[in-house]
Amino acid sequence: MQYHNTPFDQLRVGDTAELKRLCTEDDFLVFAANSGNHNPLHLAREDGDGDGQNEAIAPALFVGALVSAVLGNILPGAGTMYRSQKFEFADRALAGEELLARVRVVEKRPPRDVVLETSVTRPRDGATIVSGTAVVIAPDRAMSFQELEVPGLVVQRHRHFDALLDKSRPLPPIPTAVVAPEDPNSLGGALLAARETIITPILVGCPDKITRAAHELGQPLAGVEIVPVEGHAEAAGKAVDLVVDGQAGALMKGHLHTDDLLRAALRHDRGLRIGRRFTHVFVMDIPGQPHPLLVTDAAINIEPDLPTKIDITQNAIDLAISIGMKTPKVGVLSAVETVNPAIRSSIDAALLSKMAERGQIKGGLVDGPLAMDNAVSMAAARTKGIVSPVAGQADILVVPNLDAGNMLAKQLTYIAHAEAAGVVLGAKVPIVLNSRADDDKARLASCAVAALHAARIGGFGQ
Known part of the structure; x- marks a missing residue:
């Protein structure tokens, strides 16, 4: 003009x-x-x-x-x-x-x-x-x-997480075994989710440490169940027992190493295996973006092979459907958008795309290999001449390995001001996997995502 x-x-x-x-x-x-x-x-x-x-x-x-x-x-x-x-x-x-x-x-x-x-x-x-x-x-x-072009403004508001919280609040609070919530961050996230009626926390760990953390927060624990267990490995085992015995519908990581929690969940006797690999999904709310972006796997599987990537992709599609995406679009990332036999991620991406086309991966549209730019930018996809229902509008990004996923998720968090909800899938129940650096919004959103997924796959929340 x-x-x-x-x-x-x-x-x-x-x-x-x-x-x-x-x-x-x-x-x-x-x-x-x-x-x-x-x-x-x-x-x-x-x-x-x-x-x-x-x-x-x-x-x-x-x-x-x-x-x-x-x-x-x-x-x-x-x-x-x-x-x-x-x-x-x-x-x-x-x-x-x-x-x-x-x-x-x-x-x-x-x-x-x-x-x-x-x-x-x-x-x-x-x-x-x-x-x-x-x-x-x-x-x-x-x-x-x-008409003069002035710098654009992006409001650092996390509208997609607000919408997820609004969806999860009407559900019955999901009983959640919170493992070793012995510091203010992890305990505070669980108590906040309880106040928002998203979870009913069952605190599993050292009562003295949990009480001290509550005192630091200035929040009472009246009415909150505490299962006394000394030691993090023991707490993780007890929390998994609560799930196996039907007393909890989700797990939530507290102040312990992820390995301790997953080791208990993966045990052969009274564990949480259901036949798929455990995979991690970040649900990311990026200011200015029209929808949440899922990044997987950025926390568990280090160098996933093709069978693992199948589970990574299917788990992410299932979660995307649970949070309201009707037919999720999956971009399988590589450094290039054409198949190069020297780049394994490009071959895996092409195979995943063909498997989805043949119905071996269900519920979403899968395309790859896609480079990051043409996975999320329609302009970049057009420039490269890529015609695809996924290119430029991916809801889910499947990364080549943990290094790439972790770097991508942290770049979005610290440079693009995203909030990230972290959930482990492939288990009998969703596992909320927070980082020590996560703020209350991220912890709350992780609980909301877990509650929505648990409600859709059955059991608690129905």
């Missing part, structure tokens, strides 16, 4: 201009970050006035700023500067509403001052949100500009 300004000598009384704008929750978050006005009335997930309803009311000066967009872009346009602005606020706008900002020239004051009547209305019902008067210094020469 090209913008043309109107210099002072070409302006006429009665000239008008207008712009439409759809208000979004993210607009209000950006305004809060830029202005420092964190009034909860403007934040969609807060009840800012205590009436029991969460409102996302547009900040008044955000609405007023829509007037400045008309003045600066159209009339008078480029080169315009404010002298003053008067606003009268008659109504309020909400997130999701379309607004119309309009200005009309009412007076010219040489040498270059212009008085304009300003308003913002809601076209849906014709309501006036704000009215007022602006006095500006008009430009003194004609100019035109292509």
